[in-house]
Structures are given as structure tokens and as C-alpha cells.
Amino acid sequence: MKRRDFLKMTAATSLFASFPTLLKANNDYQGMLVVTVFARGGWDPTSFCDPKMNVAGERVINNWATTNSIQTVGNINYAPFADNDAFFRAHYQKMLVINGIDVKSNGHSTGTLNNMTGIMKDGYPSLAALFAASNKSQQLMPWLAGNSRPNSGKLLTPSTMASRSELERLKRLALTNRFRTGRTDVYxxxxxxxxxxxxxxxxxxxxxxxxQQMPKQRRQYQNFLASTYSDGSFENFINLLETADTKGLNPNNRFFGQAASTMAAFAAGISLTADISVSGFDTHSNHDTRHATAMTNLTSTVDLLWYMAAQYNIADRLIVVIGSDFGRTNRYNNGDGKDHWSITSSIIMANNPPWGNRVVGSTDGAHFASNINFTNLQQDNTGGTTIEPKHVMAAMRSYLNIDSQPASLKFDLSAPSVPDFFNPALMT
Amino acid sequence: MNLVVRFFAINLIAFALTACGGGEGTGGITGGANNSNGSNPPNSSTDQNNTTNSQAVMAAYGNVKSDMTACFGCHAVGGIAGSTNLILDVNNDSFTLDALKNYSATFGRNTLLSKTVGQPFHAGGAVFSSRSSQAYLNLEQLLILLESSQQVGNPGSLAFTIESPAQTFRRASLYLTGTIPDRGQVLSLQNASDETLRNQILGLMNGEGFKNFLKNGANARLNSRHLITSSSGVTFYNKYYLPNADSAENRNTVRRDLAEEPLEIIANVVMNDRPYSEILTANYTMVSQYTDESYNTGLNLAAGEWREAQNRGQDVKTSATFFRDATGENRIMDFPHAGVLSTWAFLSKYPTTATNRNRARARWTMQHFLGFDIEKSATRAISISDVADEVNPTMNNPACTVCHQTMDPISGAFKFFHERVGYKASGTDSLDRRYRSQNPGVDWYQNMRPAGYGSSQVPAGADPLQWLAQRIVEDNRFAIGAVKFWWFAVFGEDVLDESAPRAQLDAQAVLINRLANNFRQNLNLKELLADMMMTNTFRANKKIDAAQDDNTLSVHMGARRLLTGYELKQKTESLTGLVWGRNRPNLEIAYKLLYGGADDVTIERRATDMSSMMYRVAERHAYNMGCAAVLLDFSVPRSQRRLFTEVENNTLNETAIRNQIVVLYERMLNRLVTINSVEVNQAYQLFLDLRQARINLGGSTRINEGVRCDNRQDGGSLNDPNFVLSPWRGMLIAMMTDPDYLYE
Known part of the structure; x- marks a missing residue:
């Protein structure tokens, strides 16, 4: 059904009560597009955006530090590890690095939950889900979720992230009534x-x-009706996905494929948020080799997001949030691996924003979090506060202008003090 | 009732104005089915819907019964309205009251009351003189009492109606067997007692369809089919695997059946009515044609056959290169099976390392089989100083011991299973190589709690995993774990989390405990599944008071859930005889993920609600099947048809078409509607409009004029000289893309 037909048909019903923004066309939405990229398993910030050298007399933190030193581009330090050099040099002006985040957990489930939602209890939505729900647009698939168990807060239903490897099937779904792409015969x-x-x-x-419908059944009908809209944007999505220039990266790769699908969906106007995950970071053994592979996948995925955003002319609207379950220990275990460590980092990216090329928050030489004065963002180990995921989440909600939306108010983070992370004049 | 009589009865009911009720009837109830009802009146013996004998109800019934004489005359087995949705028995009060209650719950109190005064349509005309007559008011009072009587299961808190036994049975059949029961069987249960319904549900639990339910339901939790999705990760090293599975294709075949192994164990236990505890305590595994060789069983099984067996293919080579080289010295070891826990699929889903030390295996063992989420149980902030504590914190630091004192003994019980899954990889233990070299002569980490369960340690001589399995099944929480394990398979969603309204959390906790207590008596999973399907959580239909705050309801879900791709395929096959992609079902293979399925690696939990992408798959499915389904059904005599039992390929009679639409609503959507309802009016208009559209198209009179007609089986003429098949094709497509087709 075309959108105008649907609107005409439902004009006399209370459907608008459930979908108040239906009158807004897809291409009316010119707001921000948000992607969270989650390094699944717990990454090692000391080999990424919070690099640590080894300390004489102490156990080795990083093997790379025995022969190399911390690199700097702009105001940002990074580790000479994996493909970091190319990544940071290409994107440092887009970055706000937040170091010294205390997840207060070293369990995967709880750490993931805390970083994705800002709280250590079930039921809260991820930033992407909250943003999609708060922007109440009529995108066909407002929130794409490529991870295993997305946090919806029951605000909306996540959509499967289509893979480029399924292109032929997707083409058929773009034209469900057509026998096959390139054919005119119909059902x-x-x-x-x-x-x-x-x-x-x-x-x-x-x-x-x-x-009189039971709550769940009413929601089922709502979701069903929302899923039946058809206005040509899905067809556009498939076309964009098929013709995407992926910078030579294999779009059938499960990580790069998520990025390619997300950007095509954004460009086509069918989605406005996505939760992407890149796995392989839980390196309890053979850390350096395995973590380098995972880190390269991560940076390549993020790089591809920006490459395609420029291609589709949506880079100025794109916000990328990179995080992980937690960090990894400041030492190697007997299997040359690194175990769980509750201090982590996050990187917020936009297209050369005034708040870019900055680092806030800090850790000491052994990767313990420093306390921060939330007003001036300076280190203050006596009167300051440790940054927690709830502070990052609250700051993001504020930056994305969804902090006063009903969905945000419903899921209060109990973070009365919101650090001024996005103030360009402040840096730790 | 034979076909001629049935057809006559339908039309008679539809057209004749007699002295008694009817009008919503569409025929189709078989004599045998009705006799079953008549001779076996309901016996309301369970705790829900069991109130029709209450004093107030009986008093109200006594006030109106004598005024219902005309109703009893027609709405009886064999009566002129005997093929309607309301069957009464003047000699069986309990049966009649249940019938009134179920009718009212399904169609609404006002529908029933209106018919008594001849509105909007009642073949029996006005039975009561007016809405203000005493008889009318007495019946209204009775119906109100019957509605409230449905709340006795949870006195004072239930505020919704319960779906009819027939509707519950139909859904149970679809979930449990993958088939929609025939119409007569469904309608025969319209007024069934709880006991009858429960027994009927139990009767569904056999055959291949039920086995598929068990395996799919178990996999939704265990994700053991991760082996099918992921070709990387741990490798299966059984001695007889590598030499014999000498190609990638063969190895993948073996992996596929290894993925099924824990699911087959569960199915084997349940299908054979063994105590559910055997899923963990079984000292055997299940092998197939493709795995029996690797396990060196000597069974030589046939294709598709699964049988209990011992793993005699576990081989350990003495060289330092682990047991990768299967051609080395043969050291076949006895393999102590512990049901699901010792299967390769389970162990490899939760890989371990030198520092993880089986903790993921312990964590998920507790989650799956005790219903205990240890991470959530102690969700609280811990300090980085606790994390940084290097003085054996899991043994000494309270921030860590809170979980590890429970988790680590269970981890220890897995000690003989290596990170590459193999049993006793070194010949005597499965320690990591470095630790073993530094600590010769031990079989587990000495700076960690010893293998055990709670405060008990594994006794000397016992196999630790087998001993652990026995402790778990003796734990009271094993029954609770079973309820939670099967919750998703039955209800289509996870157990509510703490964000749910208090009323629902409380009711859920009570329900889980009640189910677990019953289950604990005999550990029969079939009984548990039947109990779950008899609950309000499964059967809640509609709120009684539309204005009631949802958060105050004790149950939030209704009696429908999104069907999985497999279930949708089964439903369509059951109703039409056709499968989209007969040899490689599209909904299970090509479009599985796009229809919200899980791959058990990246996506561990299937979608529980519709998305735009999924809807497009559903559309594609319907478009591909609609035409062929119509042709196939019309190709056989009416008595053999699945759907089109009320019309022929030249029928243009309005009543017949409306009756056919009612049947389609019931068969396709599990919706009971009346022939003059708004929905049927709209559907009838759709039929007319589709027919006109086809006529406007001109051209030949073949159904595939200008459109495709794919998936056709043998039989079924494409000729449609009266332009009747074409609108039915469109009607089926409309039904197959209806929310109530996709959610059931």
C-alpha cells in the first residue's frame, strides 16, 4: 500500500494516535543518524585510544610497548597496534575520546548491558533504540540491530540487518509482486x-x-501495520546496497556487511539508527594476535561507515558511537591473553564537529580511572567523579536532543550530573 | 452428517426463519464430532474456567432456563442450529453454561443477547420479546456472572476473557505438531471442559511434528545449531571423524548432526516419557547415520535414524600435538556421558580458555537448567580495585566470591573437557599446557575451588560431570529451570524482566512456581507443556473492560504469537497442502534470517514481532502460494477439500460465498466470525471487487491471465470460465498476509 493510500484509509481511525508522525514523509527527516559500533567481548583500550607504555619493574602491559611508543595525531593519543595508525590519522578530527569509564562490572552480560543502556538492569533501551523511538518517524525499519539480543526497552521492534550476501533475495523482497528482478510478470x-x-x-x-485487545496483541497489530508500509524507499535501499562502493572491502563479510547495509538504509531513508557489533575481542589467550584481528575489523568497519556516508552525502548527519563490554587487564595471563578489566573507553564521532579532536577523562599508567571534575573536565582525584556508562549515556541523550523525550524520561538513568563532554573549550 | 445433509442444513439455517436461533452457522461440524460433545459433557476440573457450578451462576441460570426452551430446541446436537457455534443441552446444565460462556467470550455478550431479540440477524427470529423483558435481563445477568466466573483462577485479579477450548486446541496443535487440526476436530472441542482440552493437548504430543517442536524449542535456548552456521571455531577431533569425513561436504554433514545431538537427547527423553532429568543424567548420547562412525558405535544406522549409543570414538594421542593427528597411536577412552552437558555442540557453544576455566559453561548450565542467571543475581557495582586484585580474588575477595563460590565448583565439574572440547585431552586431564607443565600430577587448577556443587565436592572415583548432572536434577530449581527453558517455545517471548508492571511480575512468579511444583511430581515434560498451555498466560483473549489500565492486568499477552518461519511453513502446508519451495523450504532456508530467524551465532534469539523486511517475506510467500492453493483445492471433490468446502468453481450465490468466507476466517485466521459481521461484509465486497477486476482485465478465462500461478502441483485446471477462482485466489492471498495468519 502506498503511504498516501494508507493515510487516506486511516484518516477516520485512531491510528494516528499510535503513529502521530505518519503525515511526515520519509525524506522529510533530515536529522541525525546514529550508529553504535560495539566491540563484543571486551576490547583493550590500552592498545587503542588510551595507550599505555610499560612501566619498569612492573608487569608488561602491552608487548607493542617494548619496541614502540605511543603515537599522537592532533590531540589524540593512540597505540601503534593493528591498523590504528591509518584509522586515527584519517578520523581524529571527528573524534571525541572518552577514557577512564568505569563499567563497574567484569561480566559480559552486565558490562554490555551497562554500556549499551547506561544502567545495570534489564529493560532499558539502547541508545539507538531510544533515538529511534524518540524521533518517531515512519521509516520502514527505524532501528537496525545486528547484535544477538538487542535492548529495545519494548519501545519498538528491531529489524534484522540485511546482508549484502542476500542481495538476490532482497531484490525479490523489494518487488514482492514481481516474479524476478528484470522480469515484468507479476502475481x-x-x-x-x-x-x-x-x-x-x-x-x-x-x-x-x-x-479490548490485550496489551501484547495490540502491540502486535501496531507493529504489523507499521511493517506493511510501502513507499518505494525499500526498493531504493536495495538499489543502493547493490551499487555501493565499499572501498574494496568485501560487503559479504559479516562486519563490513553490517556497515554497508546500515549506510544504504540510512541513505534510502528507511532507517535512522543501528546497533552494529564486531566480535572477537574476548581474547583470554593469544591476546596480541587475536585482538589485532578484531581491532582491524573494528576500525575497518567504522572507516567504511564514514566512507559510505560521504558517498551518500549523509556524513554531516552521521553520529558514530564506539564502545565495548569493558576493558582488558593491564597484564598478560599465562596464556598470553588478557582477562576482564572494568575500565574502558568510548569514542563519539561526527563529521569534523567543533567538539572533535579531543580527549576527555583519563586513566593512570596502570589503566586505573581518574576522577574528573564534571564542570571543567579536569582530573580531580579528590573532589571529582569517576565517569560511568550512565554519564556517557546521559551526555549522549542530551547531545542527541532526546533527553526530555517521554521515552528518555521513562528510562531515567539516575545521573543528576551530566558531564560537559561536548564543550569544545574543555579537555582533560 | 453426510455432505448433502450438511449442505442442506447450512442453507436451511441461513435462509429459514424458524422459531429458534442460529444464523451465524456455517456448517461443517461432523456428526462424530458433535456426538463426542454430546456424550462427553465437560468436566471442569482444573483451576481455570471452572466456575460454572457456582451458586450464583446456578441461581441465575435457574431464572432464565425455562425461557430458553426455544433455544434448546434448535441449538442442540442434531438440531436445526446444530451446526452453529452454539450447542446447548437442556439436560446438562454444566455443558450449557460452558457453551454460553465460551460463545459470549468469543463473540461478545452483546452479540448473543441481540440474537435473542432477533437482531441484527437471527434465523430463529426474536426469542425474547424485547431488551427490557425479564427473560432478556435474566440472561444478561447470567452472562455477566459467567464472564466474571472466568476469573476464579486468580480471584479478583483476572480481567480478561479466555479463548475457547477449540481455539486453544488449534494453536496447541500448530505449535506442538506443526499441523492445523481438521475443522470437525476443532469444532468438537468448542465447549470442551478443561480436563478434556488438556487431554486432547497431551494427545498431540507424539510424532515427527512434536519432535520438531521439542528440538526447535530446545535450540532456541541452547543454540546448539551454531555448529551449522559457523564453520570456524573448535574442530571435532574424534578419531574416526577426520579420516572418514574426507571432504568439506562430509564434515559439514557430520557437524549438522552433531548440532542436533543435544536436541535429539532431549527429544528422546520426552518422546519416550522418561523423567526429564535424564536430559542431563543420560549415560548415553544420540547418534545418527553420520555420527555413528565418528563415535565408533558400529550401529550402521539408516538415513534419518537416531539411536542411543556410547561414544567409543574419543581418541587421545600421546604426542604433544594434542590429538589432532587421528592416525596416531590409538587410545580409545571410555567417555562418561552426561546427557546434553557432555555433547560437543553444548560444550563448543561456550568455549573456555586457560583463564576462563569453564566458567561460561557453568554460567549457562545454571541458566538453562536451574533457571538461575548468576550475572543478574549479583548485579552490583564492583570496584576496579576488586578487578585488579591479584591475590586470588575469586577465592578471597568478597566482591568476586559472591558469584564464584557458586560458579567455580560447577566449572570444575567440567574439568575434563578441554577448550577444544575433547575429553581428557592429555590422557589424564584437560588443563592448559602451561599450567600442566608447571603443576604435574594434578587434574584441575589448585588455586581454584575444587569441582563440586555448592558446598559439596565431587567424591573420589565419581565422574565430575555425571556427578554434577545428578546434583542439578536433585535441586528444587531444576523444575523452575524447566519451566523457564520452555517458556519461549510455548509463549513466544522471554520470561518478563524487572521492567514489567508489578502485577504481571507477581502473577508470573506465582505461575512459574505453580507449574514447577506440579512438574516436580513426575518430571514429565509433556504434562508441563500441557499445563503451560492451559494457563491464562497462554489463553487470555480480550480485556473485559476496555478502559482497564494495562499495567493492572495480571497477564499482558494474548492468545497469539508470531509464528516462526518453520511454523508458518507448516501452517500453510497443513491448510493448503503446499510448501513454498518444496524441496528446500524457503521459510526455513533461503528466507529464514530475513523472516526473523536465528542463526544461533550472531542472532541467538529469533524475532518475536513483525518488521518491514519480514512482512515482505510473508507477502512473497502468499503471492507464490495463493493461486496454486486454490487450484489444488478445487481439483478434488468438496468432501476432500481443505478449505473450499462451501462453494464450487461456479458458485456465485451470496450466502454460499459468505459461508465460505466464514470458513476461511476460521481455518486461515482462527477467527470465529458470523456471516453478517462487518469483517465478512468487507470480505464479501473484496470478493466482488476482485471478480470485477478480473472481468475488467478481459482476455482469456484462465486464472493465470496476466498473472503468474507458481508452485502448482499435479491437477487443477487453470480454466476459470465464471471468474470465480480468480477472486478466491486474491482472497487467499489476503488471508495469508493477514496479521492473524502470521500471528497465531
């Missing part, structure tokens, strides 16, 4: 199709508006 004539879709919407809307 239903246009008039038949319109009649059936109208009928289905009418009956579905009536059931949704039945106030």
Missing part, C-alpha cells in the same frame, strides 16, 4: 493488489483499535 494485477492491501489495512486497523 497480482495492480488493481487486485490495491484491493487486497486496502482490505488488509482496514481489517488490521479495526483489530488494532479494538480497545
Amino acid at each position: 497480482l494485477q495492480d488493481e487486485e493488489l490495491a484491493l487486497i492491501r486496502q482490505f488488509r489495512q482496514t481489517q488490521g486497523a479495526a483489530r488494532m483499535n479494538d480497545q
